[in-house]
Amino acid sequence: MKFALPAALALLAATPAAAQQAPAPAAAAPAMPPKLVVVISVDQFSADLFAEYRSQFREGFARLMSGAVFPSGYQSHAATETCPGHSTILTGARPARTGIIANDWTDFSAPREDKTVYCAEDESVPGSSSSKYTVSDKHLKVPTLGEWMKAADPESRVVSVAGKDRAAVMMGGHKVDELWWWDGKGFVSYAGRAEPAMVARVNAGITERIAEAQEPMELTPFCQARSRAVPVTPTLSVGDGRFARAAGDVRAFRASPEFDEAILALGAGLATDMKLGQGPHTDLLIVGASATDYVGHSLGTEGSEMCLQMAALDQALGKLFAVLDRTGVDYAVALTADHGGHDLPERNRDHAAPMAARVDPALAASALGKEIAAKLGIAGPTLVGSTAGDVYYDPKLTKAQRAAVEAEAIRRYSAHPQVQAVFTRAQIAATGAPKGPPETWTLLERARQSFDPARSGDLVVALKPRVTPIASPGPGYVATHGSFWDYDRRVPILFWRKGMTGFEQPLSVETVDIAPTLASLIHVPVPVQIDGRCLDLDSGPGSTCK
Structure with a gap:
């Protein structure tokens, strides 16, 4: 090479x-x-x-x-x-504990016109936006x-x-x-x-x-x-x-x-x-x-x-x-990844995945929100967010309007052939800690581990497997990740030491x-409550986990 x-x-x-x-x-x-x-x-x-x-x-x-x-x-x-x-x-x-529930989320109380918050920014900086931001660690809770x-x-x-x-x-x-x-x-x-x-x-x-x-x-x-x-x-x-x-x-x-x-x-x-x-x-x-x-x-x-x-x-x-x-130097290495990835549907269909498709633009929160607003006679977008993942209700809605919007949104999402599931924040919050290995977790349990009540959406939408949330591909953006599915969840973890x-x-x-x-x-105590456990790196009679 x-x-x-x-x-x-x-x-x-x-x-x-x-x-x-x-x-x-x-x-x-x-x-x-x-x-x-x-x-x-x-x-x-x-x-x-x-x-x-x-x-x-x-x-x-x-x-x-x-x-x-x-x-x-x-x-x-x-x-x-x-x-x-x-x-x-x-x-x-996990993200439910770190507070980092996505790359971006919506915070209607953010002190600026742009209510989208980037995960590694300080949105209180005057003149900033989610695309022109000051890098900060403030949102990492642990x-x-x-x-x-x-x-x-x-x-x-x-x-x-x-x-x-x-x-x-x-x-x-x-x-x-x-x-x-x-x-x-x-x-x-x-x-x-x-x-x-x-x-x-x-x-x-x-x-x-x-x-x-x-x-x-x-x-x-x-x-x-x-x-x-x-x-x-x-x-x-x-x-x-x-x-x-x-x-x-x-x-x-x-x-x-x-x-x-x-x-x-x-x-x-x-x-x-x-x-x-x-x-x-x-x-x-x-x-x-x-x-x-x-x-x-x-x-x-x-x-x-x-x-x-x-x-x-x-x-x-x-x-x-x-x-x-x-x-x-005596050094030890750990290598892993932040997520997996999903190939573009045009090639996936050639690999015996006929269900592979690009998402229907009608599933975008802005588009669906307009349809719901028109049907219910409500002014405003009603829904804010992306095509999949976290979707938020317009904060200007009354309690009765929120209930009507939620019912109509769930009905429309659930009826769409590209949607696997839609969960309310109440459903996610009521879900207990997952049991068993991660590949056996339900979709709700997976969603719960990404849920922060102060940052997560009012609804969380899961697309079906092989549905790519890019409706209109272009140079630099033809494939992505971010789904509930194992092709995005599974990553290698490698440890090495001489x-x-x-x-x-x-x-x-x-x-x-x-x-x-x-x-x-390295014999360092863990000073806080965490979700992980020590993996034994010694295949012999000893143990690296003390």
């Missing part, structure tokens, strides 16, 4: 020479807690993608697969979006692993780097030493934070790289077999791309393997510059690799594009681990199990 990036973005070039010459960790099984914990989230890396490509992994993923492999991890809640998913990974808590570590040892350091602000914030939490995300031009942080030399260096390299055109990447025979153009609209097809990019095309850079290389380069550079794990305290490095999600949305989860992305990410992870090996005994556990676990597992590994 030809992977052309300038030296400024190459992971090994981003590493100080002294660190490159340090000895690699010993191969013997470690007896003490690791000095560095590395947590990686691959956005939209479904269990299905992992299963499809695991036989092709040769580098970073191959190393992780020599450790503890949980191929059936679950983002067990219903709101399988980026922000809720990332909020589970290092808190041990502490993260990094905060548990700092409570136990204030000298522990937490570094969070991601391609999306919501990924960096939700995994990093409220107390971070460095937190950087991509804003469309470069990596940025909260206002007033000093820019480390490594951030400036990587940003300069990215600017230089985007200014250059990218030649098509070479297809391996495995990827050639997946290369087939699939028409989506009369002017748009996907499936046979090779990530050729015109000079200056930032959007194409973001939805390509180059983006993850840059994110991992920054993580590797900060780890070495800050000498993470090289002192007397245990440190935490968090990396949110976001390109797989942008590739999935723009081009789908199959085709030559995703094949190239998987191979390139495998290589980039291998480079990251090589950098960390050269520091001589010298550990590898094994595979096929039974289901949850992403909320990651934080307590890592806390046990």
Whole structure:
């Protein structure tokens, strides 16, 4: 695989020479807690993608697969979006507890005209909107692993780097030493934070790289077999791309393997510059690799594009681990995803899924709300929200009007052939804690784990399987996730540490199990009530769960 990036973005070039010459960790099984914990989230890396490509992994993923492999991890809640998913990974808590019930929700009391609230913003900032916002951690209601570590040892350091602000914030939490995300031009942080030399260096390299055109990447025979153009609209097809990019095309850079290389380069550079794990305290490095999600949305989860992305990410992870090996630090890695993903229906129908379809535009809350308002003789939209998920009643409705709107909305949603279920907030709130493994939960139980009474909708709508909530696809947005179904809920969970005994556990676990597992590994107490449990990473007579 030809992977052309300038030296400024190459992971090994981003590493100080002294660190490159340090000895690699010993191969013997470690007896003490690791000095560095590395947590990686691959956005939209479904269990299905992992299963499809695991036989092709040769580098970073191959190393992780020599450790503890949980191929059936679950983002067990219903709101399988980026922000809720990332909020589970290092808190041990489901969205009902973290408060991150979606990427966006409606708050009619928000102090601005725009009542949509973005999960990682401070909506009280004057002049802000949900699309032009000030990044904030204020909506995350619980502490993260990094905060548990700092409570136990204030000298522990937490570094969070991601391609999306919501990924960096939700995994990093409220107390971070460095937190950087991509804003469309470069990596940025909260206002007033000093820019480390490594951030400036990587940003300069990215600017230089985007200014250059990218030649098509070479297809391996495995990827050639997946290369087939699939028409989506009369002017748009996907499936046979090779990530050729015109000079200056930032959007194409973001939805390509180059983006993850840059994110991992920054993580590797900060780890070495800050000498993470090289002192007397245990440190935490968090990396949110976001390109797989942008590739999935723009081009789908199959085709030559995703094949190239998987191979390139495998290589980039291998480079990251090589950098960390050269520091001589004893480090442990956990890798998972914030959610899965669903391919575009035009290709799904070719894969023996005749029910695959794009959502009926009439199911949009605004459209349905207008019809209900006309029938009931009520002024106003009556319903606010999206096509699926949380739907809110217009706050100007009287109690009697709300009851009439609810009855009519439930009737219309329930009668639509693309709707699996519609639940009221009363139904969801009355649902008890789920019992049994996450794949057996009812739809109501899944919805309950995404429910916050102060933020969730008055209704929650679940579309039927294989119905894609994109009525009108276009460049950059042909496929998505966010459903109640297991193709969006199932993600791999991988743990690795030098010298550990590898094994595979096929039974289901949850992403909320990651934080307590890592806390046990580094002997840090869990100071709050959580939903997850410690997973035993020792297949022998011992146990990592104390």
